[in-house]
Amino acid sequence: MTEGFIEERDLDDVAVGAAILGTGGGGDPHIGRLLAHAAVRAHGPVRMVGLDTLPDDAVTAMVAMMGAPTVMLEKLPSAEQAAHAVRALASYLGKTVTHLVCAEAGGVNALVPVVAAAELGLPLVDADAMGRAFPELQMVLPTMYGITATPMSIADEKGNRGIFDTTDNKWAERLARSATIDMGCSAMISLFSMSGAQARESLVPGTLSLCAELGRLVRQARAAHRDPVAAVVDRLGGAELFRGKVVDVGRRTEGGFARGEATLDGFDGHTGERFLLRFQNEHLVAVRDGAVVASVPDLICVLDVEAGTAITTETLRYGQRVRVIAAPCDPRWHRPEGIDLVGPRYFGYDHDPVRVAAGAMA
Amino acid sequence: MRIGIDVGGTNTDAVLMEGRSVLAAVKTATTRDVTSGITTALAELKRQRAFDPVAVQAVMIGTTHFINALVEADRLAPTAAVRLGLPATASLPPMVDWPERLVRAISGRAYLCHGGHEFDGRHIAELREDEILRVAEDLDRHGIRSVAISSVFSPVNAEFEQRAAEILTARLPGLAVSLSAEVGRMGLLERENATIVNASLRELAGRIVDGLAGSLEGAGIRAPLYLSQNDGTLMDVDFARRYPVATFASGPTNSMRGAAFLSGLETCAVVDVGGTTSDIGVLRNGFPREATTEVSVAGIRTNFRMPDVLSLGIGGGSRVREGAEVTVGPDSVGYRLAEEALVFGGSTLTATDVAVAAGRAEIGDPGLVRGLDRSLVEAALRRIAGDIAEAIERVRTSPDPLPVVAVGGGSVLLPDELGDSGAVHRPRHFAVANAIGAAIAQIGGVVDRIFPVEPGQRRAVLDEAKQEAVDKAVAAGAKPGSVQVVEVDEVPLAYLPGNATRIRVKAVGDLQMEAGRD
Numbered sequence: 001m002t003e004g005f006i007e008e009r010d011l012d013d014v015a016v017g018a019a020i021l022g023t024g025g026g027g028d029p030h031i032g033r034l035l036a037h038a039a040v041r042a043h044g045p046v047r048m049v050g051l052d053t054l055p056d057d058a059v060t061a062m063v064a065m066m067g068a069p070t071v072m073l074e075k076l077p078s079a080e081q082a083a084h085a086v087r088a089l090a091s092y093l094g095k096t097v098t099h100l101v102c103a104e105a106g107g108v109n110a111l112v113p114v115v116a117a118a119e120l121g122l123p124l125v126d127a128d129a130m131g132r133a134f135p136e137l138q139m140v141l142p143t144m145y146g147i148t149a150t151p152m153s154i155a156d157e158k159g160n161r162g163i164f165d166t167t168d169n170k171w172a173e174r175l176a177r178s179a180t181i182d183m184g185c186s187a188m189i190s191l192f193s194m195s196g197a198q199a200r201e202s203l204v205p206g207t208l209s210l211c212a213e214l215g216r217l218v219r220q221a222r223a224a225h226r227d228p229v230a231a232v233v234d235r236l237g238g239a240e241l242f243r244g245k246v247v248d249v250g251r252r253t254e255g256g257f258a259r260g261e262a263t264l265d266g267f268d269g270h271t272g273e274r275f276l277l278r279f280q281n282e283h284l285v286a287v288r289d290g291a292v293v294a295s296v297p298d299l300i301c302v303l304d305v306e307a308g309t310a311i312t313t314e315t316l317r318y319g320q321r322v323r324v325i326a327a328p329c330d331p332r333w334h335r336p337e338g339i340d341l342v343g344p345r346y347f348g349y350d351h352d353p354v355r356v357a358a359g360a361m362a
Numbered sequence: 363m364r365i366g367i368d369v370g371g372t373n374t375d376a377v378l379m380e381g382r383s384v385l386a387a388v389k390t391a392t393t394r395d396v397t398s399g400i401t402t403a404l405a406e407l408k409r410q411r412a413f414d415p416v417a418v419q420a421v422m423i424g425t426t427h428f429i430n431a432l433v434e435a436d437r438l439a440p441t442a443a444v445r446l447g448l449p450a451t452a453s454l455p456p457m458v459d460w461p462e463r464l465v466r467a468i469s470g471r472a473y474l475c476h477g478g479h480e481f482d483g484r485h486i487a488e489l490r491e492d493e494i495l496r497v498a499e500d501l502d503r504h505g506i507r508s509v510a511i512s513s514v515f516s517p518v519n520a521e522f523e524q525r526a527a528e529i530l531t532a533r534l535p536g537l538a539v540s541l542s543a544e545v546g547r548m549g550l551l552e553r554e555n556a557t558i559v560n561a562s563l564r565e566l567a568g569r570i571v572d573g574l575a576g577s578l579e580g581a582g583i584r585a586p587l588y589l590s591q592n593d594g595t596l597m598d599v600d601f602a603r604r605y606p607v608a609t610f611a612s613g614p615t616n617s618m619r620g621a622a623f624l625s626g627l628e629t630c631a632v633v634d635v636g637g638t639t640s641d642i643g644v645l646r647n648g649f650p651r652e653a654t655t656e657v658s659v660a661g662i663r664t665n666f667r668m669p670d671v672l673s674l675g676i677g678g679g680s681r682v683r684e685g686a687e688v689t690v691g692p693d694s695v696g697y698r699l700a701e702e703a704l705v706f707g708g709s710t711l712t713a714t715d716v717a718v719a720a721g722r723a724e725i726g727d728p729g730l731v732r733g734l735d736r737s738l739v740e741a742a743l744r745r746i747a748g749d750i751a752e753a754i755e756r757v758r759t760s761p762d763p764l765p766v767v768a769v770g771g772g773s774v775l776l777p778d779e780l781g782d783s784g785a786v787h788r789p790r791h792f793a794v795a796n797a798i799g800a801a802i803a804q805i806g807g808v809v810d811r812i813f814p815v816e817p818g819q820r821r822a823v824l825d826e827a828k829q830e831a832v833d834k835a836v837a838a839g840a841k842p843g844s845v846q847v848v849e850v851d852e853v854p855l856a857y858l859p860g861n862a863t864r865i866r867v868k869a870v871g872d873l874q875m876e877a878g879r880d
Binding site for chain 1: 550
């Protein structure tokens with residue numbers, strides 16, 4: 001990445017890194033990558049601004065895709081749709097948006113803001129609101145700072161736009177989810193508008209360049225026949241939890257979320273061990289021989305044993321040889337109010353969070 | 363009786379089969395015009411085992427002709443893509459992710475029109491006849507004779523693709539039309555890519571199918587002709603003319619299915635050891651497991667139903683090196699084996715030399731490798747067995763024991779026992795496994811859609827999908843009582859209402875052959 005710009009040649013790295021931070025969810029970044037390529041080719045590189053240099057009076061807005069990743073592979077979203085969402089929010093706020101912000105650095109939503117920034121000619125803040133992927137709209141650090149998701153806008157590809165102004169972020173999630181279904185399960189939203197000062201306080205800095213760096217590390221390690229997974233673990237300050245083969249995957253849908261469990265049989269120093277991954281779109285809990293060894297809010301990523309690329313929960317299948325790594329989340333998620341939002345109990349697992357061991361936490 | 367023919371890049375193989383027995387098997391050279399190669403193969407068959415051409419009930423041909431034409435970017439027709447989806451999808455027009463070279467090779471033109479469906483069947487926008495007519499004018503002006511039509515969520519509802527095809531062909535009667543709903547599954551870009559590739563091959567398909575039919579006629583055979591599809595089932599010639607892309611992966615599929623048939627195993631791993639690589643795949647109920655990920659063909663991302671084959675850089679020509687540990691491959695002397703291998707008087711230590719030194723095969727002059735260090739020979743063979751066993755472990759689909767079938771000229775590299783898999787099966791006639799795979803092919807029907815699954819309704823929804831697949835197989839020419847469901851796959855989808863589940867069912871049955879001819 002050239003100083004301060006995301007160029008076309010960076011996008012593939014960003015997509016690989018975003019898939020890793022997606023912790024198994026967040027949607028395959030492939031379509032986001034293609035959209036970003038098209039947008040950057042048409043409008044030129046996107047200027048990226050460090051969180052620390054954001055002016056206090058900046059007017060920021062997040063932009064993201066909401067809906068079913070599977071639908072997005074069929075009804076391809078457009079750059080204009082993302083721009084529409086931002087314009088709708090700006091017009092309701094009666095302000096000019098000066099900077100775009102990424103809500104979720106994991107999966108497809110890491111690239112949607114790049115598309116919107118290129119389309120609108122706006123700078124993008126090198127940060128995101130969670131430092132990973134989570135399935136619901138209120139699951140962002142700004143919620144803990146009392147920053148409201150709404151006013152938020154929602155736009156479909158037909159030109160329909162809506163505004164929600166809600167009493168809290170959970171209502172925003174609920175109403176936006178219903179509207180998204182009526183919009184064909186694929187909508188663009190713009191939300192969490194905040195000042196530069198608020199953004200500096202509540203966002204996770206440097207996560208877009210982290211995506212690019214992770215992608216580059218994986219690419220370079222492979223080219224040099226070094227271990228890409230070790231490079232990722234090292235960069236994230238995490239730990240490798242397990243190496244094994246997927247021997248069973250059970251899935252079910254509950255309330256619109258794909259829940260399930262994958263069982264792994266160990267090899268390479270883990271022979272004879274059993275590992276269990278519990279997921280709801282994202283990987284949430286990792287269990288080794290009956291004991292929880294990592295859980296949300298920390299990151300649990302499942303990577304291909306050799307390629308080092310991320311495997312999503314939807315593509316997990318029997319026979320895959322994988323390595324499971326865990327990495328520390330932004331430490332603020334471990335505050336009591338963070339655990340209330342995204343801890344194991346919120347997702348229905350009756351235990352306290354288990355943090356990544358290793359010399360991980362800075 | 364039936365005849366199976368495999369037209370590969372180098373060889374044309376043919377077998378004559380009666381029931382489950384192979385009456386005759388021949389190998390001849392592929393000719394540039396395809397037709398004369400087949401005529402020769404049929405004559406050779408007849409010489410090996412005299413038969414009355416009129417008694418032949420069906421001829422099945424597998425060919426790599428179409429995939430080669432794409433890879434070589436040769437003989438492709440000028441093609442247009444018409445996508446129905448506006449106002450959605452405009453940012454990523456057709457062929458957006460194609461290599462420039464191939465877009466040029468098909469003089470590709472892209473049109474975006476209104477239409478398409480939502481995931482639940484609602485219309486994104488109505489189809490506009492005037493837009494489609496304007497496309498027709500433009501196609502006419504540019505002399506484009508083949509068009510691919512795609513529509514958003516056409517696997518859910520194909521009405522717009524069909525309507526657009528009617529409008530276009532009413533205006534341009536000679537136009538060849540390929541519909542995406544007939545070609546691929548969910549995933550607009552990948553399905554559309556496969557459809558555009560198909561459209562670019564339509565004219566070639568017409569010529570090839572005519573040629574094949576002509577050579578059968580010339581041999582006095584009046585039986586219907588079928589082509590092998592990627593998934594190991596058959597299509598009739600009318601379908602082959604319209605959907606040549608469905609033959610793309612028929613080579614490896616036929617080879618694996620033929621090998622399994624010869625060994626009498628329905629569920630097994632097949633290891634095809636060639637000169638440079640070993641291709642390893644798994645058959646379940648006689649059919650190859652299909653790749654679940656996207657497959658790139660000539661740099662184009664598609665979602666064809668391709669067999670999931672793992673390639674390993676180990677073959678008869680692989681170089682063997684001594685060092686801290688003995689390595690085999692991935693580099694190979696390839697076709698220069700007969701000059702470079704030690705057993706042929708060359709100076710390169712190859713996997714073939716090691717096999718000969720161990721007494722597993724007699725190739726070239728065994729005397730030339732008699733002096734090889736025993737521990738080196740054993741280490742190299744152990745290495746080969748270990749790598750192949752590990753690859754088999756990777757392609758397994760369940761923890762059940764998986765027998766191994768070894769085919770291909772390099773299969774002498776494999777030991778008689780392989781790890782947990784037990785004895786390695788080495789069937790007779792394996793050199794013509796492809797042609798046998800074609801000859802034993804059945805008729806299939808596939809359903810792949812998103813179904814709403816209400817609580818307690820899972821069984822009923824699955825039954826509905828299974829029945830639909832069975833009905834499709836029968837409609838395609840399967841003998842009704844013989845159709846069986848061979849594959850069921852269900853994946854619940856995130857963030858969709860009504861517990862949406864993607865269900866894929868495949869049913870196959872025996873070809874309904876006209877009776878009384880033999």
